[in-house]
Amino acid sequence: MRKYEVNVILSPNLDQSQLALEKEIIGKALEAFGARVEKVEEWGMRRLAYPIAKDTQGYFLWYQVEMPEDRVNNLARELRLRDNVRRVMVVKTQESLLTKA
Secondary structure (H helix, E strand, O other): OEEEEEEEEEOOOOOHHHHHHHHHHHHHHHHHOOOEEEEEEEEEEEEEEEEEOOEEEEEEEEEEEEEOHHHHHHHHHHHHOOOOEEEEEEEEOOHHHHHHO
8 A cells, every 4th residue: 555645626616514525525435445544634725826617716625545556546536526626636655755754
């Protein structure tokens, strides 16, 4: 199992109940694909570098997970199918950088 960072940008037009539902669905998807969540950070509403679907802002979520390598692409594909998810980026972290910090 390798460590990954999963960055998700959600639609800025969500109210608190919709946001909680999306976070719950993302958590269940991570669990379903065998990811063990080590850390979660909500970066909140941020300005985007360029508009996505005519939105200039997005709600950012960051997860640090450990999961099997063969399931990463399927997880990203599953998260992208959600209507309120604007972007998903999964990045493999380097073990040597994590241990030095």
